Amino acid sequence: MALRRELAEPHTVGALGVVAPPLILVESPNFDGSLGQLFRCVRDGKVDLAAVSLLPICEAYFEYLMLGGAQSLDEAAAALAALAYLIERKAWGLLPSSEAEPVADDPAELPSPSTHEYRAAMEALRVWHEERSQLHFRAGAEPAETPLDLGGITPVELAAAFERVMRRCSPTPPEPARARRSLSDQMVQALGALQDGWKPLLKLLPDPFTREDAVYWFLALLELIRLGQAKVRLHAEELEFARAKR
């Protein structure tokens, strides 16, 4: 058996899912074609897997990974999934078979729970909830809103400032997720930006900024305030932040 390896078209839609496995070619007395074709043929019962050695295919896949062909994780994962399926099928085929195939359980006979069985409970809960909404209790004491000293700024004002910033976010670019800096890195950056006195939140953020940037900056500022390293004030109906003198 000889094996050749070529890269598949990137992001080809295939039978295994969104992305087809790379074009790992299989040449054997009983099958000649790609890994994807072998997968489909075995799945459809058109090829006797017992007559196809899987070791060279695994080696070819390993070579594909090692030689840097695996530029797309999706492709590599699709190939791995196909190989795992083939190995499992082959392993089952190699097991000694019993005389009589056991009759598979009929899924319809199994007591599978479903939301249908909870319908009565849902109705009861709905009615009770409505009845209960007719009763009123003495309001309890207001819980402490924030354990921070915000210097006269209310959490509502902070939330409003955050909401204003979020409304001005640029759309997040459609790029694959990348590793974010840590919040402590973000805090160091925020501290640096707070050196020059009071600044509104919008002036602190890079331009343009995404929702993710805004969330990170806001969290970093809150944490700095909590640690006593930053302070906040209301100036001209806008929240401003500065480094706290220690």
Place this chain on the structure above:
Amino acid sequence: MNVVDAVEALLFAADGPLGIEAMAQAIGLTEGQTAQALEVLEARLDERGGLRVIRLAGGYQLCTKPEHAEAIARLLAPRERRLSKSLLEVLAIVAYRQPVTTADVEAVRGVQSDYALRALADRKLVRETGRKHTPGRPMLYGTTEQFLHEFGMNALDDLPRLDSLSPLSFALGSAESA
């Protein structure tokens, strides 16, 4: 000291359900005497006044009578706290099969349920009760006292018995979460 008045005062002062034991300790009576005083108070309030005693979440609490609900709603304009069908569905599953993982709930519903569980946790109707001892140690969820309170129940035993819910599915649920 009028014991019945004292019980009424305690219930008024407390901002949540009050157990008999706590009331008995506060007044300096036995639990039996406190329970009797509570019964008298219940009967007295049923006869007159705008309040009643309700048994909720393992304790007793004073609340307004339902006939005054409209007037109170006009005064306080309470926020609408209705639950959507999907939230109610997830809540019912958690209530009957707790402790459950997100995957358990999804297995029953057949759809992703993490958002619904988060929303219920935000409303303090469910809470994390621990982690399941299986690979990945998924979070287990159960209902809260707030759930009992919001649905007017004293204990989980008050949940209606579902005859259609097969005993086997209960057994499977508890075996999985053990």
